[in-house]
Structure formats: C-alpha cells, structure tokens
Amino acid sequence: MTTGTEPGAADRAARVGVEIRGDGLARVTLRRGEAGNAIGLETARGLLDAARACERARVRAVLLNGEGKSFCVGGDLREFSRLAGADLEKHLVAVTEALHDALRTFAALDAPMVAAVQGAVAGAGVGLATAADVTLAADTASFTAAYTGIGYSPDAGVSWQLPRLVGPKRALDLLLTNRRIPAAEAAAIGLVSRVVPAGELVAEAERTAEELRRGPTAAYGATRRLVASGLTADLAPHLDREARALAAAAASDEGREGVAAFLGKRAPDFTALSPGP
Structure with a gap:
C-alpha cells in the first residue's frame, strides 16, 4: 500500500x-x-x-x-x-x-x-x-x-x-x-x-x-465500570464489587463533600476536588 x-x-x-x-x-x-x-x-x-x-x-x-x-x-x-x-x-x-x-x-x-x-x-x-x-x-x-x-x-x-x-x-x-x-x-x-x-x-x-x-467524577467512573462489568458478571461477585466501590467512594473527598452538603442543606461542590487517582 x-x-x-x-x-x-x-x-x-x-x-x-x-x-x-x-x-x-x-x-x-x-x-x-x-x-x-x-x-x-x-x-x-x-x-x-x-x-x-x-x-x-x-x-x-x-x-x-x-x-x-x-x-x-x-x-x-x-x-x-x-x-x-x-x-x-x-x-x-x-x-x-x-x-x-x-x-x-x-x-x-x-x-x-x-x-x-x-x-x-x-x-x-x-x-x-x-x-x-x-x-x-x-x-x-x-x-x-x-x-x-x-x-x-x-x-x-x-x-x-x-x-x-x-x-x-x-x-x-x-x-x-x-x-x-x-x-x-x-x-x-x-x-x-x-x-x-x-x-x-x-x-x-x-x-x-x-x-x-460539575458532578462527582470519580463516582461517575466507578458507576460506569460497575454497569459495564455487571452486564456479564454473576450476582454474588458483583455485589462484592459494589460494596467495595461504595466504601471507597464514601471515604473519598467526593463522598465526604456530598454527605456534608446534604446534611448542610446546600449544593455540593465537587469541582475543586481531585477527579480520581
């Protein structure tokens, strides 16, 4: 060619x-x-x-x-x-x-x-x-x-x-x-x-x-991966992956900001946070 x-x-x-x-x-x-x-x-x-x-x-x-x-x-x-x-x-x-x-x-x-x-x-x-x-x-x-x-x-x-x-x-x-x-x-x-x-x-x-x-980019990434893997995964291992992802998200800066905003009755500000690892 x-x-x-x-x-x-x-x-x-x-x-x-x-x-x-x-x-x-x-x-x-x-x-x-x-x-x-x-x-x-x-x-x-x-x-x-x-x-x-x-x-x-x-x-x-x-x-x-x-x-x-x-x-x-x-x-x-x-x-x-x-x-x-x-x-x-x-x-x-x-x-x-x-x-x-x-x-x-x-x-x-x-x-x-x-x-x-x-x-x-x-x-x-x-x-x-x-x-x-x-x-x-x-x-x-x-x-x-x-x-x-x-x-x-x-x-x-x-x-x-x-x-x-x-x-x-x-x-x-x-x-x-x-x-x-x-x-x-x-x-x-x-x-x-x-x-x-x-x-x-x-x-x-x-x-x-x-x-x-403006949203929680790392949480979006975890969600995208869970949906993609869930299409072919068995339920039991997928539930384990969900649990690990949720725990990591809750402990992250995004998770802490999201909860603080909810409890403080204000809009969360995710944009100043790191988008992920």
Missing part, C-alpha cells in the same frame, strides 16, 4: 477537533461535515489523539458531536475504494486499530461522555453514538447499521453494543436487514437516551455535559 507523506497531527486535528476547557469539560468534534464525518485513517487517528488528550488532562466530562448535516455516516468508502486486496486489509486494520483504541481510551475515563447526534448515523457512527453514556438524538436523526449492505461486518463496537442495548434478536435484525431506524424508535428500543427537537440539540447536549462536569 502506498501511503505517501504522513499527514501528521495538524491534519488529524483538521478532521477531529478537541477543545479542553480549564474547568475540565472536553469537546470532541468530527470536522468532516462535507463528507458526512466519514471515518478514514486520519479521522480514526484524530479520534485517538482526542481520547488521549482527554486522558492526559483528566477531564471531568466529554461532549462528542459532529459538524454538518450528519453526525457520522460510517467508514470513508471513497478512501477504502482506492485500495484492494492485501492493501485494503492492512488499511482497514490500521483504521480499526486506531478507532478501537480511541473507544477503549474513552471507556476507561472516569469522565462520562455525552454524544449529540443529528442526521444520518450509520456504521461506525452508530458505534460512536452508542459508546457515549448519554446519547441525545435530534428528532430528525436516523440510524442504520449499514455494514452488511456493502458486504462488510461490524466494527466500532457495534456488534458488542447493540445486543446489550436492544437485545440480541433485535440487534441481528438491525445488523442483517440494515433497516433505517428513526430517532423516536431508536429511543423506544434503547438505542439512544432521549430525543430532543433538532433546534435544541446543541443546547441540551451542552447543558447535560455541563451538569456532568
């Missing part, structure tokens, strides 16, 4: 922007609106750069969005079509390695992620949308797996997320038939958290991310 000159960090930043405020809120933006925010190699690497920047900064919340009419239409098929055979296989391995490393890095953060999705959400775009802890969809958004329609199989965690969110039978229906799911149905089956009017999507996503930014 001929790659030419490596585009570098500046080119990746042109595809995926990351803005980390001093107060701990990170905005990660897909910037290829003219191409439906399709994910090629440099976009996948840009997402990994953004995830690592959030990790280094120990952010308190992440807001993921996409410029243009569509949140993300999936893989960059124009980029992929320029390659064939072994070159295409190597290219797609590189794309998915970067994209999956980004998803793993976001998932390992204590900081919760909010995704604001609009327009077409397809393929890997579904993976990005469902990777968020809170997924807000514009009422005009629509979702489709799309992979098997072009002879591909899923990536971006789609085959892992969908059965957990909507059940294995419905997941296979979506993955095999590629039927288009409007926003209202996506909310009804658990694919997204809630639907908001398109004109209110940005404001509602920012409000939600800001609310989470």
Whole structure:
C-alpha cells in the first residue's frame, strides 16, 4: 500500500477537533461535515489523539458531536475504494486499530461522555453514538447499521453494543436487514437516551455535559465500570464489587463533600476536588 507523506497531527486535528476547557469539560468534534464525518485513517487517528488528550488532562466530562448535516455516516468508502486486496486489509486494520483504541481510551475515563447526534448515523457512527453514556438524538436523526449492505461486518463496537442495548434478536435484525431506524424508535428500543427537537440539540447536549462536569467524577467512573462489568458478571461477585466501590467512594473527598452538603442543606461542590487517582 502506498501511503505517501504522513499527514501528521495538524491534519488529524483538521478532521477531529478537541477543545479542553480549564474547568475540565472536553469537546470532541468530527470536522468532516462535507463528507458526512466519514471515518478514514486520519479521522480514526484524530479520534485517538482526542481520547488521549482527554486522558492526559483528566477531564471531568466529554461532549462528542459532529459538524454538518450528519453526525457520522460510517467508514470513508471513497478512501477504502482506492485500495484492494492485501492493501485494503492492512488499511482497514490500521483504521480499526486506531478507532478501537480511541473507544477503549474513552471507556476507561472516569469522565462520562455525552454524544449529540443529528442526521444520518450509520456504521461506525452508530458505534460512536452508542459508546457515549448519554446519547441525545435530534428528532430528525436516523440510524442504520449499514455494514452488511456493502458486504462488510461490524466494527466500532457495534456488534458488542447493540445486543446489550436492544437485545440480541433485535440487534441481528438491525445488523442483517440494515433497516433505517428513526430517532423516536431508536429511543423506544434503547438505542439512544432521549430525543430532543433538532433546534435544541446543541443546547441540551451542552447543558447535560455541563451538569456532568460539575458532578462527582470519580463516582461517575466507578458507576460506569460497575454497569459495564455487571452486564456479564454473576450476582454474588458483583455485589462484592459494589460494596467495595461504595466504601471507597464514601471515604473519598467526593463522598465526604456530598454527605456534608446534604446534611448542610446546600449544593455540593465537587469541582475543586481531585477527579480520581
């Protein structure tokens, strides 16, 4: 495969922007609106750069969005079509390695992620949308797996997320038939958290991310990990993990501030505290 000159960090930043405020809120933006925010190699690497920047900064919340009419239409098929055979296989391995490393890095953060999705959400775009802890969809958004329609199989965690969110039978229906799911149905089956009017999507996503930014980040991280592990754990060991996590949270600065605020009949202030270890 001929790659030419490596585009570098500046080119990746042109595809995926990351803005980390001093107060701990990170905005990660897909910037290829003219191409439906399709994910090629440099976009996948840009997402990994953004995830690592959030990790280094120990952010308190992440807001993921996409410029243009569509949140993300999936893989960059124009980029992929320029390659064939072994070159295409190597290219797609590189794309998915970067994209999956980004998803793993976001998932390992204590900081919760909010995704604001609009327009077409397809393929890997579904993976990005469902990777968020809170997924807000514009009422005009629509979702489709799309992979098997072009002879591909899923990536971006789609085959892992969908059965957990909507059940294995419905997941296979979506993955095999590629039927288009409007926003209202996506909310009804658990694919997204809630639907908001398109004109209110940005404001509602920012409000939600800001609310989470002010919250107990370490407790959020423990909660995210408990929910993730609880999907496959037996009850008895999971109860033990809950007990240990609760005891650690109660003894932490966050736990002490939360209880003191409750007893003092005031709002807690978690933002001055360390977000975690």
